[in-house]
Amino acid sequence: MARRKEHTHEQIRHMAISAVVEHLQCHGVDNLSLRKVATTIGYVPSTLINIFGSYQYLLLAVSEQTLLQLAAQLQLIKPTTPKQTIEQMAIVYSQFALANRRCFRLVFELTMTDDQPLPAAHLGLIKSLFSDVESQLSQYFPSACEQEVEMMSRVLWGGIHGLTCLSLDGKLFETQSCLQDMLTSHVSSYIDGMSIKRNSNAAN
Template sequence: MGRRGEHSLAEIKAMALNTAIEIITQQGLAQLSARKVAKQMGYTVGTLYLVFKNFHDLVSQANAMTLDELYRHSLNYSQHAIENKVLQISLGYLQYALDNPNRWRAIFEYQMPEQEQWIPEYAEKVQKLFALVESLLVVQCPSLPSDSVHLTAHALWSGVHGICVLALTGKLQGIELEQVPDLVSLLVNNCLLGLQQQD
């Protein structure tokens, strides 16, 4: 039927990303498909390939948006804390995951096709989160050498991430859901305690 001109390509791209996020949120990443996105937008599949290189591109950009939200949410938690900001950002990270399980899992369970690359924004945004934790840690443990801060930030953050992963995939069967934040507190606080003892 040809050009309808109702939406610009930029608008179509935005619509597609929002629709994809909607489907991920409601039905999970596994239920996302190109045709489903297109149909829900009122277009056909081919149109998506005018604004995305391929399906991987669509998913990556949708996940990048989630990663942004996740970053802002975590940052917000740390900024509203007056002490132990490292713990607070960790709890903020967990809370976003618990509140948006499907979107959170989509970020970390998406299997990148062989031979494809991450979109640049994706790697940047992951890096930004680590950097944020590192900056909070350096304030909280001023006597720690910068090499140690770097390693510790990654260890701590990976640990918090691991708790989120296992909690969201139902693999923490011996732990009640309301105890999951306690796991984060336990890990972060004891690790920090151990660090300060070394000084």
Template sequence: MARRYEHSQEEIKAMVMQAANQIIVEQGGAALNVRKIAMTIGYTVGSIYMVFENMADLVLHVNAETLDEIAGALNKVETGSASRDLEEIAKAYLKFASLNFNRWSMLFGNRFVDSGHFPDWYRAKMNRLEEIITTQIARLHPENNPQQNQRIGNALWGGIHGVCLLSINGRPDKESLQEAEETLRVLVRAFVGGER
């Protein structure tokens, strides 16, 4: 077992995060527990609780990294056309979810966190995904007030997420992903009024 003085608290925190992500990727969120993480990094359970308040706090930080990665993937989309960008954003979200299924599903079905009590810093990360969509809606409909575009963006985001949730189960085959992409294309075009 490593001794506490061998690593700083920031280093331990990074080790815990890396081990937690590895467990989630390889075994799924249901396999995640503090003892397994402690064994993986060679520290005690108590050492983990020196850098995270509890398991819910750890999961929030792990999920926050996933949210940041999703936002990064969605922000890379830029074709110049708002309607085309929305289609590509939807496809990028589907791609991230299918390639990172265990991490993605941990965001929405974890047993550690009460979703009604997310801290503000975490809510801001969640809201950033909706803002990516809302920004494109505002480009398409500059005549709308911000609240209208926010509602449209939230509805579209819910639809995109719903299609992904219903389409991805573990490792979907190529045909299922193509079908999901086509469903997303139809959904986005319905929201933008068929604009190209």
């Protein structure tokens, strides 16, 4: 039975998000539903609809919380050289993904219907991941234009994300330390390769 006056909307929102996160610690999102979440926290589904708008937007709220937690972890990195900083970002990214497997997957696997677009705030959180990489690349390649830096950040982080996801799927057959070696090798090789390419183009 709904306990309409026991909690504020913000408290119910927090309870629902926490219930989803707790479920994802052991089970996939396919085994979850709006009704299950509502039952877990002692409310009816219509209460959650009033607060989130839809089940998809509840999952989106969980995704946003995951992105904020990831961003907080990345902010703890102490900058050194641009290359070393990006290497550390890659390692922290993969460690976070491995520690929060299903919540991490939800961020990139959640799809919205045409009439439920991704909110600008959510898109901004995803873009901020690239912005941090772009900032480091701009320092490493000061003569690169904005479009070049943006392209490099996408290619570089795409490889980092790919290695991380392969590890999550158990398709790299590696230890965590081996994954870190792969990530640092990818970052170092890509940045060194782009440096050689840009120097060669400048010489010509």
